[in-house]
Amino acid sequence: MNFFSTAPAARRSPEGQPPASAIWQALALWLAPLAFLIIFFFVPLGSILSVSARGLITDGLSPAAAERLGRALGFTFYQAALSTLLTVLVGLPGAYVFARFDFPAKRLLRLLSTLPFILPTVVVAAAFNALIGPRGWFNLLAMEWLNLPAPPFNLLNSLAAILLAHVFYNTTIILRVVGSAWEQLDPRLEAAARVLGASPWRAFREVTLPLLRPSLLAAALLVFLFDFTSFGVILLLGGARYATLEVEIYIQALHLLNLPLAGLLSLVQLLCTLLLTVVYTRVASRLNIPLTPRLHGEGAAAPVSLRQKLLVGGVVLVLFTLLVLPLTALAARSVARLEPARGQRGGFESGLTLDYYRELFVNRRGSLFYVPPIEAARNSLLYAGLTVGISLALGLPAAAALSRRSPLNRLLDPLLMLPLGASAVTLGLGFILTFNRPPLEARSFPLLIPIAHSLVAFPFVVRTLTPVLNSIPLNLRQAAAVLGASPLRVWLEVDLPILARAALVAAIFSFTISLGEFGATSFLARPEYPTLPVAIFRFISQPGGLNYGQALAMSTLLLLVCGLGIALLERVRLPEERSL
Amino acid sequence: MLTVENIHKHYEGKPLLRGVSFEVGAGETVCLLGASGSGKSTLLRIIAGLEEAESGRVLWEGHDLRGVPVHERRFGLMFQDYALFPHRSVAQNVAFGLRMQNLPPAQIEQRVQEVLRRVNLNQFADRRVTDLSGGEQQRVALARALAPRPRLLMLDEPLGALDRALREELGQFLREVLHESGVPAIYVTHDQEEAFMIADRLILLHEGRVAQDGSPSRVVQQPASVWVARFLGLTNLLPGRVVNRQPLTVQTEIGVFCPVDCAEPPALNEAVTLLIRPGGLTGASADEQFNTFTAEVRDVIFRGEGYRLTLASGGHNLSFHVPQALPAGWQGRLAVQPEALWCLRQGEHNGDD
Structure with missing residues (x-):
């Protein structure tokens, strides 16, 4: 873990030009994130390009x-x-x-x-x-x-x-x-x-x-x-x-x-x-x-006139x-029964019920491809955990590299943000076009889902971590060093505590992004391994009050988890966000 | 022309203005002087119509301005930090008020030129206001406020954001422009030097009330209260008691002073505060009964034109301006001239803020 070793020379040499070794260090930090982006973003994008180009050449664009x-x-x-x-x-x-x-x-x-x-x-x-x-x-x-x-x-x-x-x-x-x-x-x-x-x-x-x-x-x-x-x-x-x-x-x-x-x-x-x-x-x-600068807190006041x-x-x-x-x-x-129950004609049986939640644990269809909806929750949590791991493992070195002033940054920074421009649906399409052979076969390699989620979360993670890394003043580290801290101790005592909150924020972000991701997942999820959003979509588009209720129950659960995420984010807000 | 009557206003639950009244006459420049937070700016905003007083009236030539919206009052207000429109050029800023009067463009152009020339900024017409220095911005703000020919000009700490040297120069300039334009003006500041330089009349605000209203020289010679004296930097204040009314004689811990000048004669035995102005120190002859005291020289500071002596006498510190220094540590008898004495009908204890 030497992403954060902060030899002052690596930051800025006296002439303002980073030495060659700094470029190599930056490149080393870039290696994993860049490889990831190439394999899982640019190659699938290339597949889309070649498939549509081939289609256009062989068949042309039909009027329809x-x-x-x-x-x-x-x-x-x-x-x-x-x-x-x-x-x-x-x-x-x-x-x-x-x-x-x-x-x-x-x-x-x-x-x-x-x-x-x-x-x-x-x-x-x-x-x-x-x-x-x-x-x-x-x-x-x-x-x-x-x-x-x-x-x-x-x-x-x-x-x-x-x-x-x-x-x-x-x-x-x-x-x-x-x-x-x-x-x-x-x-x-x-x-x-x-x-x-x-x-x-x-x-x-x-x-x-x-x-x-x-x-x-x-x-x-x-x-x-x-x-x-x-x-x-x-x-x-x-x-x-x-x-x-x-x-x-x-x-x-x-x-x-x-x-x-x-x-x-x-x-x-x-x-x-x-x-x-x-x-x-x-x-x-x-x-x-x-x-022109203005005095603080002058703008907001309690409304006075009736119009205000x-x-x-x-x-x-x-x-x-x-x-x-x-x-x-x-x-x-999700907890109200407001319509005739199954097979019952007329007569509202209205009232509070937890049936929709209870039903989440039951596989009504008894079909191999349909699992109890609660399995979807388990899958979602598993994928979300993996997404946090992958996006942080890639986001930390990328953010560390970005926070060093290297000429590479001007080239790589926009590259990093490209996944933001591509929609999740495009990502999903790219994945099924590219990874169609074992071992990386989209429908049999479940890790592709958290990988897709990580691609979506990656720009957010980097954008959260970089400013915090940038904001740690060099003299803070120098002060620690002068006081007798070894480089490792400096990282442990200065960088880590400051970065920890940002990393937590980034983790919550990627966790909730993964939990809610629907576009790419709808392409990649196998019927027997649905995520919560996919299961909600499946249930809500089917007839029947029970399916509807179950979809709402699952949505409510997802809402609660996201609400919890917001509450957590609120607690660990980063200092520069406090003013918002 | 302008009459302000018994204005009351609270700010964040605390009383800020507690019955302020004053008048501004034609062509007069009035300085509102007070510590920061004394409600000077709020008073200006109330006169401009940007804020409403809880009670009291603002009248222009006898007409109550209640219900007249800000943009129909035809008052000029120069804001602290100027509030120049950052998205408009110098000329566009100055033209703004003229455009609001729907004047023909040629006339606007002409007036803008005229005003910019007056503030020596005719070369700057097309510049962005954000590219100007503080002093230049201040002159643009002045030009913008003057251009529509307001009936009354209000200036809120116009020199506050500038450094010392510029303040002197631009203060002088402001004084010229104000007198030349003949527009009645209210000038808000917390700096007494600035107020002395600009004002025809001073109004001192303290604890939400007018503490004194008068010409600068009168305010300095005859402060109305212990607070006014202290605010103006007059620190030789001694608690005393009236021992004779005709001529007025005041006994203090360091000696008996007579005759003492006073706005209205106090009662016999009344507790008063004696002010000794810093210019009145002389040597004492042995037989003098009044206006002398023994003191020790604590400190001597060379002030270019003379010296400032700090004396200790009977547990009080007194400070004087003298043309010739006494050595530090010197002890002996000194006297003050009767013209330097002023009696304040207020014991020291209830005059403190």
């Missing part, structure tokens, strides 16, 4: 395929643009309220708004299903009260459901990015405009909005990117009619077995996300407007409803 591609691409852009617009409309007043007001629920709401970051798409889809689905609260209560024979609202399998879930997911991004920019914005600038004769609206338009524009643009682009690559939400809430690129890849590859078309779709998707990422990086790099109170109250209500209602609906629905 071209039409499907065009429709998927068009719909992907359309729903992403619409979702982004809605998210901005919901998030902007929230960002303002968070930046400028102190109110009682602020801390709680801020904590709640971190939930979507970590919640698996299947859980969110199940939550909205429990709220607005045919067996959800809205419909059941309406049927009960109005004595209707069938669910009156058909909200599921609609664009509205997709948009709602996207707003749920991404409002946080607007709140965070725009909210913190707004908080940084000196309120005196707006006051100055007012004194100079600008009405409140004009001061907002001429001063506040132009200053927020870069952060607003960056946040909106990020939201657009997430909406663009959304998979689980669309598959579970949109139904068959709404196919984005991601869903189309999934259908082509797994249902229609048209791998060349799936590959082509993947390439289009990858191109689009890369383009969006480049634009986003450009915008984000201009985010820092130089502002109404605004704050309204925003708090909307955000609470948006964030809490679906999740509460999910948990409550």
Whole structure:
């Protein structure tokens, strides 16, 4: 373990140019992460490229395929643009309220708004299903009260459901990015405009909005990117009619077995996300407007006027409803029997029940390929544990290498972040195209699932660890050395305690990413070894109240584990995050 | 022109302003002087309409400004740290208030040029404000505040962010510009030197009230309270008792002083505080009955134009400016001139903050 040996010379030589030995050291650190990326990311990407190219050369692009591609691409852009617009409309007043007001629920709401970051798409889809689905609260209560024979609202399998879930997911991004920019914005600038004769609206338009524009643009682009690559939400809430690129890849590859078309779709998707990422990086790099420093804690105050109170109250209500209602609906629905039991006609047998949880331990079908759902939980935990191990083992040396100033970094840093640009579905497709021979046969080599999860988690792990490693001042280590600590002791006494918290944060991140990962897993999981998200998807798309209840029960369990993760993250927050 | 009446305001549950009243006349520059946290800036924000007072009124030429929104008051406010719009150039910052009045572009252009020339920044019109030095930013802020010809100009610690040398220079400049423009101004500062340089009139704020309101020379010569004296750096304060009213004679622990000047004569035997201004020290002749004391020289500091003596007398430390030094350790009798004496009708104990 000499990643962290910190000979000052390796950091920076007097001329500012690292010596040759430093480059070799950096290269050694890079070796394992780079090999991993090449084998499990670039080779599968190459497979997709060659399969789709071969398909294009031998068969060409049929008009039907071209039409499907065009429709998927068009719909992907359309729903992403619409979702982004809605998210901005919901998030902007929230960002303002968070930046400028102190109110009682602020801390709680801020904590709640971190939930979507970590919640698996299947859980969110199940939550909205429990709220607005045919067996959800809205419909059941309406049927009960109005004595209707069938669910009156058909909200599921609609664009509205997709948009709602996207707003749920991404409002946080607007709140965070725009909210913190707004908080940084000196309120005196707006006051100055007012004194100079600008009405409140004009001061907002001429001063506040132009200053927020870069952060607003960056946040909106990020939201657009997430909406663009959304998979689980669309598959579970949109139904068959709404196919984005991601869903189309999934259908082509797994249902229609048209791998060349799936590959082509993947390439289009990858191109689009890369383009969006480049634009986003450009915008984000201009985010820092130089502002005159301002006194601390001056911006936020309790709402005073009636209008301010109404605004704050309204925003708090909307955000609470948006964030809490679906999740509460999910948990409550998983313990409520609100419909006729199996084989029973008429007569609601309503009440609390733990049946759905009990059923998790039973294999109803008695089929070889169907295991008791609780097995899925066991698989998920096992994979998540392996993912933590793999992503940290690769992330630590990569972060250590990045924190040294080496000319290699400029080359390798973007390379490292590439898996972020590729969607999980693309990853899954790449895996089944590449690893189709023993011993690395996708469907018989279960380790491929945690490997895929590690690829998704890897950029997050590196991004969490690097700034912390960078933040350890050199003179801290030098002080320890002068006080008589050997290099090993320096690492143990200085680096390790500081790094430990960051490593824990990274571990929780990769654990929850793995638990919730659905896109790649849906390609790789064998029927008899499902993960929780795969099992939830399987149960929720089957008829019957029991299957539905079990899906909700599993979703609730997953929700609880993720909630636990959030609580843990909150406890071990890194120092520089404290201000958020 | 401006009348501020009995303003009350709490900040974070504590009383900040507790009945502040004053007036500003035409063409007058008034300095609000007080320690940091005394509510000076809040008072400006209330006058500007950015904050609301809990009670009290702000009147302009007799009209109550309650309900008049900030942007319709036509007051100028120069913020501490200036609050220049970072996304606009120097000229665009200065033009902002003119644009809000919907003036024709040619007229705006002309006025911007004019004001920028006045603050010696006509070469800087197209620069980004973030590229300017502190002193340049301060002049842009002044130009921006003056450009729309406000009815009243308020300046919140305009020199606070600058270093010593620049303060002197820009303070002088501010004084010229203010007098020349003839606009009534309220100038907020915690620095008395600055206030003396700028002000036609001083208003001292203490514990949420006006502690004294008067010309700078009057405030220094005849401070209204022990706090004012201390705030202005007058530290030779001795507890005493009135032993004769005509002429006013005050007995202290170090001697009897007579005649003593006072704003209004105190009662016989009243406990008072005697102020000895630092310029009034002379040598004592042996037969003098009043205004003498024995002292030991504790410290002598050369101050360029003379010396500062620190004396110990009867358990009190007194400090004086003298043209010629006495050696440290010197002991003997000294006298003060009667003009240097001022009686404060307030015992030392209840004058402390």
